Amino acid sequence: MQLIESEEERAAFEQIYLAYRQLMFFVARRMLPCDADAEDAVQQAFVSILENLKKESRRCCPETKAFCVLVTENKAIDLLRAKKRLSQMDLEAAERGIGTPPPGDGGLADALARLPARYRQALLLRFYSGYSTRELERILGMNRGSVQKLLWRAKNALREELEKEGNTD
Amino acid sequence: MKKEDNFPFSDRELEQAAEQLGRAMLDALPEADEPPHVFSESFEKKMDALLRKERTRQAGLRWVRGVAAVLAVALILSGTWLLTDTEARADFRRWYRNAIGGDTVYRYYGAEHGEALPALEPGYLPEDYRYQKSLAETDYSMRLIYQSDEDGTFLFIVYGFMDEATEGTVTSDFATYGETVPVAGTVGDFYPGSDGGSSVLVWFDEEAGIQFSIQANRDLETIVKVAEGLRPAS
Structure with missing residues (x-):
C-alpha cells in the first residue's frame, strides 16, 4: 500500500x-x-x-x-x-x-466517449493516465483476472462502437 | 502499428484517442462550481482526521515496515480511512474481503469508536514463546510480539478497531487464503504460510468492532488455541 x-x-x-x-x-x-x-x-x-x-x-x-x-x-x-x-x-x-462529450474526431475518441462508464474509465485510466493492469487492480478494487477481462471487454465494446459507425479499417 | 487481439486499433492509437477524450472530459467540466459547495462539518472533520492520522501513522508504519523487512511479517494492519458517513453506511456491509493481485484486503465500515482499545494478552502460548514487546500502532491497533526460544520465529498478535474502515492486507508473498475456520465462537480466515513460512489467522469480533490476527510459524490448531485464549491483560 x-x-x-x-x-x-x-x-x-x-x-x-x-x-x-x-x-x-x-x-x-x-x-x-x-x-x-x-x-x-x-x-x-x-x-x-x-x-x-x-x-x-x-x-x-x-x-x-x-x-x-x-x-x-x-x-x-x-x-x-x-x-x-x-x-x-x-x-x-x-x-x-x-x-463525456465526444471530442469530435469522428473515430476512435468519439467511440470511446460513447462507451458505458465502466469501460470508458478503465480505458482512460489505462491509456490516458497510464496505470498498469496491476495498478488498476487496486484502483478499481478488482483482481488481476477481472481487470484483464474488463479491459478486453472494453476494447471489444469499442470495436463494436466503431463497427456501428463504419469506422473500422 | 501493432494491432493486438484482433482489435482494429493499436494501443498507441488508443492512447491518442484516450488523451483526446481525457481533454474533452476536463474541458466539459466547470472550473469552479458557483456557488461552491459548502462541505458538511462531518466531511471536513473526516478529511482533517485522514490527514492527521496519516501523519500519526507514519512513525508506526515505518517501524512496522522495518519489522516486515527483517521478520517477513505477512500481515499489515493499518489505519487507512475510507471515511464515510455513518448514516450513509446503513445500506452497506460491515466489512468485506477483496482479492487484489493475489493479496487479500479487508475493509471495514463502522462508526467511530469512543472507547480505548482494550489491553489483551494470550492465555495460552506454545511453551517456547517468550514475550518481546507490545506496540501501540496509533490508538487504533496493538501489536503483541513473542519469539520462540527454540527456532527464533516470531508470533504476532495484532488487533485493532474496525471503525472508520480500517484496512488490513494479507500479502500473498507469505500466505495465501486457505479456508474458513471456527474461532472463538465466530469464523476466521486461515492463510497457510507459503514455503514453510508463517501462517496467518484473521477473525473479527463484530460486536466489539475489533479485528484480530495472529501470525506464527505454527499449525492451525495451535494458532486457533492462541486465538481462543486471548483475554483481558492482568
Whole structure:
C-alpha cells in the first residue's frame, strides 16, 4: 500500500485536495441523489487517490485532475451499485457515469466517449493516465483476472462502437 | 502499428484517442462550481482526521515496515480511512474481503469508536514463546510480539478497531487464503504460510468492532488455541 511518506508528499496531497474537491463533488453529485452521498464518494475517492496516485503525478496538472475525476466517478458508481435496491435512475446513472462529450474526431475518441462508464474509465485510466493492469487492480478494487477481462471487454465494446459507425479499417 | 487481439486499433492509437477524450472530459467540466459547495462539518472533520492520522501513522508504519523487512511479517494492519458517513453506511456491509493481485484486503465500515482499545494478552502460548514487546500502532491497533526460544520465529498478535474502515492486507508473498475456520465462537480466515513460512489467522469480533490476527510459524490448531485464549491483560 502506498502511503504518504513525507511531509512534502502530504502537502502535495493537501494541495490536490483543495484544488479538486469542488470539482470532485460536482462529478459525484451529477450521479448521486444527494449531497451526503456525493460527499461519501469524494471521501472514498480521496482515499483511493492517496493510495494510488503516482508519485510523479502528485501535483496539480491535467493528468492528476483527470485521475481525480475518474476515481470519483468510479466511487460514485460503486456507491450506486452498493445500494440494496437500485432504481432505474440509479442503473442509468451507473451505466452512463458523468457522460463525456465526444471530442469530435469522428473515430476512435468519439467511440470511446460513447462507451458505458465502466469501460470508458478503465480505458482512460489505462491509456490516458497510464496505470498498469496491476495498478488498476487496486484502483478499481478488482483482481488481476477481472481487470484483464474488463479491459478486453472494453476494447471489444469499442470495436463494436466503431463497427456501428463504419469506422473500422 | 501493432494491432493486438484482433482489435482494429493499436494501443498507441488508443492512447491518442484516450488523451483526446481525457481533454474533452476536463474541458466539459466547470472550473469552479458557483456557488461552491459548502462541505458538511462531518466531511471536513473526516478529511482533517485522514490527514492527521496519516501523519500519526507514519512513525508506526515505518517501524512496522522495518519489522516486515527483517521478520517477513505477512500481515499489515493499518489505519487507512475510507471515511464515510455513518448514516450513509446503513445500506452497506460491515466489512468485506477483496482479492487484489493475489493479496487479500479487508475493509471495514463502522462508526467511530469512543472507547480505548482494550489491553489483551494470550492465555495460552506454545511453551517456547517468550514475550518481546507490545506496540501501540496509533490508538487504533496493538501489536503483541513473542519469539520462540527454540527456532527464533516470531508470533504476532495484532488487533485493532474496525471503525472508520480500517484496512488490513494479507500479502500473498507469505500466505495465501486457505479456508474458513471456527474461532472463538465466530469464523476466521486461515492463510497457510507459503514455503514453510508463517501462517496467518484473521477473525473479527463484530460486536466489539475489533479485528484480530495472529501470525506464527505454527499449525492451525495451535494458532486457533492462541486465538481462543486471548483475554483481558492482568
